[in-house]
Amino acid sequence: MSRTSDWPLPPDSLRLALPPALLQKLAGHPLSRDLYPSSLGHYRRAHGHQMSREQHDDHLLIYCSEGQGRLRTGDNEQAVGCGDLIWLPPGQPHAYQADATSPWSISWVHLRGDSANWLRSAAGYSDGAVRHWGLQHALVGGFAQLLEARHSGYRFQPFLLAASRLRALLCQLPLLSPVRDAGMDLDGLHAYMRDNLHQRLELAQLAAFCNLSKFHFVNRYRAQTGRTPVQHFLHLKIEYACQLLDSSGCGIAQVSQAVGYDDSYYFSRLFSKVMGLSPSAYRKRLSQGRGGA
Structure with a gap:
């Protein structure tokens, strides 16, 4: 050997x-x-x-x-x-x-x-x-x-x-398609985000995954997607939180922890900012049959 x-x-x-x-x-x-x-x-x-x-x-x-x-x-x-x-x-x-x-x-x-x-x-x-x-x-x-x-x-x-x-x-x-130096592996980056929804990844960690400085990372990501990487990561978290609220009996605090936030009040503010209503109101709306088919 x-x-x-x-x-x-x-x-x-x-x-x-x-x-x-x-x-x-x-x-x-x-x-x-x-x-x-x-x-x-x-x-x-x-x-x-x-x-x-x-x-x-x-x-x-x-x-x-x-x-x-x-x-x-x-x-x-x-x-x-x-x-x-x-x-x-x-x-x-x-x-x-x-x-x-x-x-x-x-x-x-x-x-x-x-x-x-x-x-x-x-x-x-x-x-x-x-x-x-x-x-x-x-x-x-x-x-x-x-x-x-x-x-x-x-x-x-x-x-x-x-x-x-x-x-x-x-x-x-x-x-695999080799990633060009001028671009980013968005599929890989988004998969990395989804694998870490339970954590609070910082911008520096996301930039390091793409081997870019924070400045170049944000600019390239925005140019390709129209939003910032932090916004996308937050939206993935809220999307997953909605799935938990839809399909599990987890309490708001448990859902908050599942998406990386120990402070459920902070999580609720972020959820409301994205969804336009609080996690409890979102779940109540579903229970009343207004969640859609």
Whole structure:
């Protein structure tokens, strides 16, 4: 197996190597033997990160979600930036490193199995090791799901699920449209918002998801949608609150917490501003049969 980096982990980072017994089970199981992870992790703002391998016997994917780095394969050296996905096949000597002034944040996975070569070709990597996909929810969320196998005590079932999720992630690649630098992945951003309706995401977090400054993020979003990202996030929250008021027995305070507001009075003011009536009046109107068909 290709060795993973022994570089010291920065805060909020993770490196997970699977033990030999677990790898043997994955290699023998009919649901995972043709594609499974052998090690995986996430490095955040990886100052000083670098790796060089002359011997390489598995596939390696590296997805850059922030910052920059460089990759060398043979005589070719190229920059790697936010939204780039590296796919290195077995047998390809390589070296890579984080940029000194803007170090990358990366998610990565070493993988094995006979399906990997076919999936790599289907994703368009026949002519090179790097493709720019942009920050897409399918990729950001997909790599995050792989890491959910941690804290399992190396139990087999969570890693069998990780193998299935790895397959789903790679099968999505031919369906994705690479995001142009000049635009934004609105579908991915809106999916990220929907996944976090229970939280109070700040503008800075939304801008960071798109790898933009707050100023450029707001201007680009408004130009494409006609509203601000904060307005859209609020409307998604109120839309979900209406669904809870329509279909559940949750109290107003519970609905408020479900959409990320501990202060139910503040939530009620926001709800009234968007809907034109309070949450309790909205529910009362429904109970009286004036909610519409």
